[in-house]
Amino acid sequence: MKNLLDKAKMLLSMNRANRLSNLIFCLKEQIKDETSRPESLLKEKMLVFIKRNVKIDFQSYLEVILMDYLLSLILQHFAGRNILLYSARGVGMLYGRLIPDAPPAHNPAANRKKWDGPQVWPKYNEKMYPPLKPGEHRPAWVCHSYTFVKYSPDNMNLVASMIRGMSIDDAITQMTLMKKKGALAVKNALLEAQEMAVRDHNVEYKSNLWVAESFATKALVVKNLRRHARMRFGEIRHMYCHYFVRLEEGPPPQHYYTPNLTGTQKLEEYIRRLRMRNIQNSL
Numbered sequence: 001m002k003n004l005l006d007k008a009k010m011l012l013s014m015n016r017a018n019r020l021s022n023l024i025f026c027l028k029e030q031i032k033d034e035t036s037r038p039e040s041l042l043k044e045k046m047l048v049f050i051k052r053n054v055k056i057d058f059q060s061y062l063e064v065i066l067m068d069y070l071l072s073l074i075l076q077h078f079a080g081r082n083i084l085l086y087s088a089r090g091v092g093m094l095y096g097r098l099i100p101d102a103p104p105a106h107n108p109a110a111n112r113k114k115w116d117g118p119q120v121w122p123k124y125n126e127k128m129y130p131p132l133k134p135g136e137h138r139p140a141w142v143c144h145s146y147t148f149v150k151y152s153p154d155n156m157n158l159v160a161s162m163i164r165g166m167s168i169d170d171a172i173t174q175m176t177l178m179k180k181k182g183a184l185a186v187k188n189a190l191l192e193a194q195e196m197a198v199r200d201h202n203v204e205y206k207s208n209l210w211v212a213e214s215f216a217t218k219a220l221v222v223k224n225l226r227r228h229a230r231m232r233f234g235e236i237r238h239m240y241c242h243y244f245v246r247l248e249e250g251p252p253p254q255h256y257y258t259p260n261l262t263g264t265q266k267l268e269e270y271i272r273r274l275r276m277r278n279i280q281n282s283l
Contacts, residue, residue: 117219117242118145118147121143121145121244125196125200139249140197140202141212141246141249142196142246143193143244143245144196145189145242145245146243146245147242147243149219149242150240153216153219153239153241156186159180159186160182160186160214160243161214163186165255165257166210166211166252168194168207175190182216186243189245194247197247209249211245214244216241217241218239222238223238
């Protein structure tokens with residue numbers, strides 16, 4: 001395998017292989033030279049062990065597994081062009097289109113890649129307000145996101161909902177003491193947002209902030225396969241999420257959510273609704 005990789009590097013460095021077919025042809029000639037042995041020796045290597053005791057055909061090993069090692073070299077050499085790599089037996093495409101076509105330039109959404117992260121939430125920090133009149137006060141606030149966290153969005157929302165309405169110091173303390181994987185990402189996002197508020201949004205005291213919004217959304221879902229018994233496969237989903245937080249200047253409110261009514265308040269509300277009744281066909 002090492003000799004074949006050295007051969008491919010030499011061909012690419014000398015620019016002798018100006019096409020992918022030339023590179024594959026040269027490597028196949030090298031393979032034929034190395035496998036020109038008596039038939040009895042070849043039978044011993046007809047099956048090749050890969051990971052977890054998986055056996056594949058020796059010819060498939062030369063055609064498929066070898067291309068995996070050469071993939072990085074091929075992409076560097078043929079960068080900027082579309083490459084279609086087909087199986088030598090004509091069964092079908094092994095890798096498909098290695099370098100996809102560029103998205104149309106007139107569609108800004110198509111030019112963005114799905115791993116670029118959220119685009120709208122950071123733009124709230126660029127919003128401009130008219131000048132304040134004498135005696136008016138508008139608290140400063142900052143929006144920040146922590147993207148592509150390897151955590152389920154449902155579990156992350158449980159962590160994010162815990163610190164809503166807390167002061168920034170209390171929220172950081174709670175995330176430090178919480179023994180959950182998502183708490184570390186939330187803590188890092190709070191520290192970064194706190195630093196942004198002081199540096200970019202003219203917040204005088206970094207402790208004079210409270211968590212106005214805290215939530216998580218679904219990001220990428222990377223799918224994988226798990227081998228089951230009797231040639232069956234199961235699907236594995238690796239979940240990623242985006243965490244969003246908005247800090248606002250000032251003391252936290254007494255009740256972030258609408259508090260439940262007490263018994264006396266419920267009775268007063270019931271009497272009020274009774275007195276507001278409209279009796280049909282009455283005076």
